[in-house]
Amino acid sequence: MFSxxxxxxxxxxxxxxxxxxxxxxxxxxxIAKGTDAPEHFIAKIMQDLSRRKLVHxxxxxxxxxxxxxxxxxxxxxxxxxxxDGEAIYLDCVLxxxxxxxxxPCPVHFEYREIKTNLIHMIESNTIGDFKGKLDxxxxxxxxx
Numbered sequence: 145m146f147s148x149x150x151x152x153x154x155x156x157x158x159x160x161x162x163x164x165x166x167x168x169x170x171x172x173x174x175i176a177k178g179t180d181a182p183e184h185f186i187a188k189i190m191q192d193l194s195r196r197k198l199v200h201x202x203x204x205x206x207x208x209x210x211x212x213x214x215x216x217x218x219x220x221x222x223x224x225x226x227x228d229g230e231a232i233y234l235d236c237v238l239x240x241x242x243x244x245x246x247x248p249c250p251v252h253f254e255y256r257e258i259k260t261n262l263i264h265m266i267e268s269n270t271i272g273d274f275k276g277k278l279d280x281x282x283x284x285x286x287x288x
Contacts, residue, residue, distance in 0.1 A: 150227040153189045155179040155285055157223055161211045161275040169208030180286040196226045216272030224266055
């Protein structure tokens, strides 16, 4: 459904939101460790998200990534669009270029409801929502 890059980006953003408080900035090593993601991959993803203004970054010895209160309103759709573009809205689940309502692939109509629900979920949930779930202690971001 999402690319591996997008999965890492979503986990990284939720992790940074959970760890951000006051002047605390989260480094690449900590993000990678906290999300079970390759460090070099997280570095590229976080730089991209920072360029797109979805997360803040500060360079230097006390630098790192952080989110302020307004950043908690970033939706999963914002992240998905930044990383994967509009593919979730437009692409066929089987990767067929000509799949549409008039010329559907074999799973088109069955997947349509799943896709609609997925789009609703990513558009209606914010990083702050998922931060709250992690803060409750009932949810996790990495395998222990």
